[in-house]
Amino acid sequence: MPRIVLTVIGDDRAGLVHALSDVVSRHSGNWERSQMAELAGKFAGIVVVSVPAERTDELTAALRSLEGLLEVSAHPGADADIPAEAPEWRVDLLGNDRPGIVQEVSSVLHRHQLSIETMETLTREAPMAGGQLFEAHVVVRPSATSDVAAMRADLERLASELLVEISVAAGSTD
Numbered sequence: 001m002p003r004i005v006l007t008v009i010g011d012d013r014a015g016l017v018h019a020l021s022d023v024v025s026r027h028s029g030n031w032e033r034s035q036m037a038e039l040a041g042k043f044a045g046i047v048v049v050s051v052p053a054e055r056t057d058e059l060t061a062a063l064r065s066l067e068g069l070l071e072v073s074a075h076p077g078a079d080a081d082i083p084a085e086a087p088e089w090r091v092d093l094l095g096n097d098r099p100g101i102v103q104e105v106s107s108v109l110h111r112h113q114l115s116i117e118t119m120e121t122l123t124r125e126a127p128m129a130g131g132q133l134f135e136a137h138v139v140v141r142p143s144a145t146s147d148v149a150a151m152r153a154d155l156e157r158l159a160s161e162l163l164v165e166i167s168v169a170a171g172s173t174d
Helices: 016-026 053-066 101-111 148-162
Strands: 003-011 030-039 042-050 071-076 089-096 114-125 132-142 164-170
Touching: 003 016, 003 053, 016 030, 016 042, 016 053, 053 071, 089 101, 089 148, 101 114, 101 132, 101 148, 148 164
Parallel strands: none
Antiparallel strands: 003 042, 003 071, 030 042, 089 132, 089 164, 114 132
16 A cells, blocks of 8 residues: 655644544545654644555545644655664763754764664753753664764764763664
């Protein structure tokens, strides 16, 4: 069955997932995977659905009925997952928030040819010290030519420069 990747965003309110899942279900779609969150008063997410080939256009058209509730964009997805070539690595970061942290960390990951599988970031109040803490949890997959030891060394060097804690460990923890 073909896969469709849906990106969704709308003003946060009850019933958004129900409305989207109802349209998918009515067109024989199967909700396979999603990541959704409320961010700054908006509800945003990405959803992978599979749908019978003969119903793809019908589902895509029906998603327009959600206008005013959710903005939905549909994109063709891969028909099958690509098998993993290398084990995952988890990179966790915690430190004082400041502009540029994501850019600097992603530069190191890119330089070492690491593909980001998932990334979650957030800011929160620093207990007792005041100010904001920045926290990131990134799951990466090295390429066949990636040097994980060099990546780890570069991230540790970056942690020193940014005055943050960075840990790198094999495998992801869910």
